[in-house]
Amino acid sequence: MTKIPKYWNKAKKYLAKKDKVMFKLIENYKSPSEIILTSRQDIFFSLCKSIIGQQISISAANSVFLKFKKKCNNKINAKTVSKLSFNQLKSCGLSRQKVLGIKSLAKKIINKSFNPKLIKKMDDEEAIEYLSELKQIGRWSAEMILLFTYNRSNIWPVQDIGLLRAISNNYKKKYLPPDNFVKLLKRRFTPYCSVATWYLWRSIDPEPIQY
Numbered sequence: 438m439t440k441i442p443k444y445w446n447k448a449k450k451y452l453a454k455k456d457k458v459m460f461k462l463i464e465n466y467k468s469p470s471e472i473i474l475t476s477r478q479d480i481f482f483s484l485c486k487s488i489i490g491q492q493i494s495i496s497a498a499n500s501v502f503l504k505f506k507k508k509c510n511n512k513i514n515a516k517t518v519s520k521l522s523f524n525q526l527k528s529c530g531l532s533r534q535k536v537l538g539i540k541s542l543a544k545k546i547i548n549k550s551f552n553p554k555l556i557k558k559m560d561d562e563e564a565i566e567y568l569s570e571l572k573q574i575g576r577w578s579a580e581m582i583l584l585f586t587y588n589r590s591n592i593w594p595v596q597d598i599g600l601l602r603a604i605s606n607n608y609k610k611k612y613l614p615p616d617n618f619v620k621l622l623k624r625r626f627t628p629y630c631s632v633a634t635w636y637l638w639r640s641i642d643p644e645p646i647q648y
Contacts, residue, residue, distance in 0.1 A: 442588045448629035452636075455625050458607050462636040480553045481546055482513050483586045484571070487578040488538045489531065497530075504529040515546035538573030545571070561589055584631050593623045593630035603637035 452459040489505060490498035508529055509517045518526075518539060526536045545551035551571060556564045561583060568579035577596045583589040594600055604619060605612040626633040 442590065444590050444629065445632060448590065448632040451629055452626060452633055456622075456633075459626075459633060459636060462607070462640055466636060466639050478586065479513075480556075480582065480586050481515055481542070483582055484542055484574065484578075485513060485518070485539055487581060488535050488542070488573045491535070491573065491578070501530040505531070515543040518543040519547060535573060538571070541572040556583075556587065561591065564589075584634070589631060591628045591630045593626070593634060595619055595623075597634075599638055599641060600634055603641045607637065607640055 449463050453463050454460075485505070486498075486502060489502050493501070505526070506513060508521060508525060523536055523540070526539060527533070531539070542551070546553075556567060559567060564583055564587075565576055565579040568574050568582055569576060574582075577594060580592050580594040580596075584592040584594070601613055601619070604610060604614045604622065608614065608618070608622075610618060622633070623630055
């Protein structure tokens with residue numbers, strides 16, 4: 438894990454001035470010992486975790502991931518995964534599509550048809566499009582990678598159920614909150630939507646979000 442993003446403290450001041458709800462959330466979760474938006478700086482690890490966690494509960498995803506990690510002998514990298522058979526991966530509790538997605542990712546990393554280093558030079562939308570070309574990676578998964586692996590400052594994942602629920606709870610809106618209100622918040626929080634997202638998530642989950 439790395440230290441908190443450099444923009445974090447500046448973002449907190451900005452958001453607290455811009456929005457009363459953000460001010461309260463930042464006040465509520467200002468303990469210096471809290472886990473902030475941390476990053477593993479390991480895109481293969483993060484993409485595998487993203488694929489494994491799709492459309493299943495957090496507890497189920499954690500269980501499958503632990504089996505996957507064990508199958509990889511605690512070495513989650515493209516070379517290790519490429520040596521595992523379809524059935525070995527499936528035995529971890531992975532669906533056929535998830536196995537294909539992980540195997541495809543490993544192959545693309547090895548043959549360099551997918552180059553994570555290029556992402557640092559891309560803006561957010563370009564990076565989302567590039568990541569979305571991978572099997573089993575859609576917009577939401579790409580946004581989570583940009584937020585947690587690359588610590589991009591202005592990610593606003595409007596497909597995320599947790600974020601939408603937190604907006605509804607904190608701003609006294611019906612669920613789902615109106616699109617125009619979600620867009621209004623994005624404009625208000627830019628260029629620090631990632632930080633606003635983290636605090637909104639935190640308001641509905643006692644455990645700091647990690648990925």
